[in-house]
Amino acid sequence: MKLTRRNFIATVVGGVAGIQVTPLPWKFTDDVAIWTQNWPWVPVPPTGEFSEVSSVCNLCPGGCGISVRKVDNRAVKIEGRPDYPVNAGGICPVGMGGLQLLYNESLRFTGPMKRVGMRGSGEFQNISWDDAFRIIAGRISALRKSGRPEAIAAVDGNREGTTASALIERLMQAVGSPNYVRLPSLSDTYRMGNIVMEGRDAPVAYDLENSDFVLSFGCGLLEGWGAPGRVMNAWGMWHDANPAKRKTHIVQVESRASNTASKADLWVAPRPGTDAALALGLAHVIIRSGKYDAGFVAEHTFGFEDWQSTDGRPHSGFKTLVLKNYSPEQVSKITGVRPDVMVKLAAAFRLAKAPVAIYGKGKNDLNGSLYEFMAVQSLNALTGRINRPGGVLLPDPIPLNPLPYFERDDIASQGLKKPRLDRGGTQEYPFTQSLISNFADAINRSPKSPIDTLMVFSANPAFTLPDGGAFKNALAKIPFVVSFSPYRDETANMADLILPDCTYLEKMDDMVWPVGLQYPFYGLSKPVVKPIYDTRNCGDTVIEMAKAIGESVGSAFPWEGFEDVVKERAKGLYDAGGGRVSFDRAAPAWKPQNPKAGDKPGYNSFDDMWKKLMAGGLWYRPLDQAREWPWLFKTPSGQFEFYSQLIDQAIQRASAKDLRIAVRDDAACMAHYATPTSTANRSDYPLSMMPYEMINLASGWIPSPPFLYKTLPDTQLLKETSFAAVNPKTAAKYGLKQGDLVAVQSPVGEVQARIDLFGGAMPDIVYMPVGFGHTGYDEFLKGKGVNPNAIVQAEQDPVTGYPVWWNTRVKLVKV
Amino acid sequence: MKKENDHGKPGHKYGMVINLDKCTGCGTCMVACAAENNVSVRPDQSDKERVITWMRLYRITNGKEFPDTEVSYFPRPCMHCDHHPPCVSVCVATATKLDFHTGIVSQIYTRCIGCRYCQAACPYGARYFNWWDAYFPKGKGLDRYLSPEVSPRMRGVVEKCTFCHHRLMRAKSQAYAEDRREIEEDQYQTACTEACPAGAITFGDLNNPEHQVSKLTKHPFTFRLLERIGTEPKVYYQSSRDWVRKLGDNFLPGEYQPVVNKTWMKEEWSTKPGRDTF
Secondary structure, X not given: OOOOHHHHHHHHHHHHHHHHHOOHHHHHHHHHHHHOOOOOOOOOOOOOOEEEEEEEOOOOOOOOEEEEEEEOOEEEEEEEOOOOOOOOOOXXXXXXXXXXXXXXXXXXXXXXXXXXXXXXXXOEEEOOHHHHHHHHHHHHXXXXXXXXXXXXXEXXXXXXXXXXXHHHHHHHHHHOOOXXXXXXXHHHHHHHHHHHHHOOOOOOEEOHHHOOEEEEEEEOOOOOOOOHHHHHHHHHXXXXXXXXXXXXXXXXXXXXXXXXXXXXXXXXXXXOOOHHHHHHHHHHHHHHHOOOXXXXXXXXXXXXXXXXXXXXXXXXOHHHHHHHHOOHHHHHHHHOOOHHHHHHHHHHHHHOOOEEEEEEEEOOOOOOOHHHHHHHHHHHHHOOOEOOOOOEEOOOOOOOOOOOOOOOOHHHHHHHHOOOOOOOXXXXXXXXXXXXXXXXXXXXXXXXXXXXXXXXXXXXXXXXXXXXXXXXXXXXXXXXXXXXXXXXXXXXXXXXXXXXOOOOOOOOEEEEOOOEOOOOEEEEEOOOOOOOOOOOOHHHHHHHHHHHHOHHHHHOOOOOOHHHHHHHHHHHHHHHOOOEOOOOOOOOOOOOOOOOOOOOOOOOOHHHHHHHHHHHOEEEOOOOOOOOOOOOOOOOOOOEEOOOHHHHHHHHHOOOOOOOOOOOHHHHHOOOOOOOOOOOOOOOOOEEEEXXXXXXXXXOOOOOXXXXXXXXXXXXXXXXXXXXXXXXXXXXXXXXXOOOEEEEEEOOEEEEEEEEEXXXXXXXXXXXXXXXXXXXXXXXXXXXXXXXXXXOOOEEOOOOOOEEOOOEEEEEEEO | OOOEOOOOOEOOOEEXXXXXXXXXOOOHHHHHHHHHOOOOOOOOOOOOOXXXXXXXXXXXXXXXXXXXXXXXXXXXXXXXXXXXOHHHHHOOOOXXXXXXXXXXXXXXXXXXXXXXXXXXXXXXXXXXXXXXXXXXXXXXXXXXXXXXXXXXXXXXXXXXXXXXXXXXXHHHHHHHHOOOOOOOHHHOOOHHHHHOXXXXXXXXXXXXXXXXXXXXXXXXXXXXXXHHHOOOOOEEEEOOOHHHHHOOOOOOOOOOOOOOOOOOOOOOOOOOOOHHHO
């Protein structure tokens, strides 16, 4: 065929038209797409039989019920349990991402190990469990033989009351060392406040769901305070889709526009650390109006009016003190809150049907201030909100069986007579059980560490303590450190020996009374999957270790394993009676229920109850909103004490100065505000730094599941740098713009962060998120951002001695 | 476009109402979504143009000075636009389409040729391109938590929220096994809905007057994102705060009409404001 112009055009046009008609090109495109997508390295998750396992989340003291979806033996998804009293279906983001903490080999220790590299390098070598027990037991036995059992110390991050912590404390008792140190948390502040004002060594119980006015002093209600599952569930309930049906008002007292402050009905922003003054200012307004609960104050409180002690000395009462020192104008100067806001707020609080004032500092991980808690409790007492529905309830502690008595040998008895290294319980710290900051300080100050062997359980103090790196330095000085952590955290990386615990999804563990819950609650988690590595439940490890040490230490642990101990303690729940082991969503545990005479507990023997407790993972006692008054308060006066006689006695024994109390006389025994002391020079360090916590970033000893980093905005973390939130006005003063890299310098150190201009930040305060800046773990978490704890310079809180971590003087230097 | 299925009966129209007063900004929905749908997590999650978040929390502020600043959040899944979804009309590979039986805008990864037209077309930024293969390095064993219900994606394809379509499949199989023709409201819920600890998300069939969502959409505080471009999103929001509602669209000065308290405390759906007049 001759190629003519006509032919050519016909062929091209025909070809193009033909291609449009045949499916081939489209088929090829499609095939190419499929071919280029079937890469062998794209995982194909194997399928299998689906099942659901119920358990309890143990990542924080919140104790939410979880249901884990499994495919054969693999756990593939965690969800909240609707049939659980605490959280009723939802959970927090950390709990939701929990599988990334289970299935990540480079985050975890895969078996017992000993250190081979430099300390802190994280280089370890596998050893057998037998060898591990031989090393640790040999070391402890040797110290005991040389008559130095007090050189053994334990740092325990398990919550007080749990079986794990009871076993660890028992081990220290049996070994003969007084140096059993717990990490301070908000629960300790609550406990101490309840002791000095109510004479009750019991957790705090806020009846939030039944309240119609929640005045929160610093509680990060939406940042993870209390049991996050419970609080956020209540939040949803409070904010009914139909605003006309909203019965509860939320007022947040906090210096930063956190999620809670923003979402609350009213946000009041006093300067950090002045919450006590604000609470007393509200008390002043209420007292002056004469509309306080005079009946309650007269019948159930002590120290409100002026009074005379038995020796004839006149004392001024709470009323006099508050009327004199805390008028709205005076308080306004301290807090920066306008007087009219205080007057309005006090009126709203007083006029509400069931108001409650609650106290906290962000999450539960860090301590609060005793006098601040006392001020908030005084406000509750003034309005008669203690032992009343929707207020502060006073339930009894959980009736768990105590562990049986055991014989100590001479070495242990001698060792226990030695003073505690942290001076907890001495005249200077009369109500404080342990003080890890003093512990670290004592080691840092002595030329040779008085502690030879340190065991760290469920804690990462080298990262989480707001101490300017003091504990980290102490760790480097201790000759031998043993970590029981399942994760390669900062403290574990400094250890010489690792006896890894299982993660929370692989072991049985118990959960005693989530923070702030208004009814007694006991949760029991069970292994969702078999341990995937060569790890052991820490409770079993402690028993095994004690047996390896032998002698009287071994015989103090007669149990086969951890489960036996949990069961023995839980027997107390059965003996006390009245508890329930299953939950009906239609009858929320916070709703007052009238138990009928014929009500059965749902089990007929202890074995039956234990079986149901294991299956359901919960035990609770229905809400008891108002208890009989007699014998409720176990203070010297038998009343709620505005004027704490226990603090008075403590001052008599030591002195107000020794207890670090700034005020003198009667005010020292009552809630008051005192200007915090700081050794830093104000002109050198013109700003304050306040660490803040977020719900979508784990800040305690549990690492953040990498999923959480999806939720963080790029104004909190960008590449390797985290941000410090600063008010635009403050930034302008120092010529700083959004994203500028600055060094935040305090007297104890320096960290570098970028500036985030945030209108919700109080002027002259630098807000830094806690949870960044890990040097441990794996590439998901390591080296991202900075840890503000490293530059915290904390004074000691009066009476308690806990760190005042919210008041570090800093300056900003542009890099 | 006809809202009917093959048999001429009105189909389901799954949709969502998110209450921004209840929303606490905790991010559990994002985590639940990523965990449920095998979404890849890379070591750096701060490059927000590349990181994959089917459900994403947008942080907004009212822009006022201290101490009147407020923060709020828009949880943003795929809007599953009901009227000419912009992504569907531009897809050259027919990898995404609007299903008239369910109202779900689907995404078929193996058909996707990675041209990213849909990503450019989506007014909500709800579509994400896989710049890399899913991150499951050898030796870490992270792939052990992957769910077999959702296939992990490969590099070079676009992905997005599917309203947990596999959960609908699961509910359908269950109904079939039990010889039922209909799926009850609580049998098909997305992962984010179930996960929300504050119960801020409600999910259901907008065509079914019995379902919560169809009641909630009638509330005067209910609005949609960029409503005026006419794509009819099936994700609704509710807020009692004016400034939040105002950020749902681009308004010219004076154009935004605040919700007036006409029904104050009188009718079932009151519009009593929250913080605005506390």
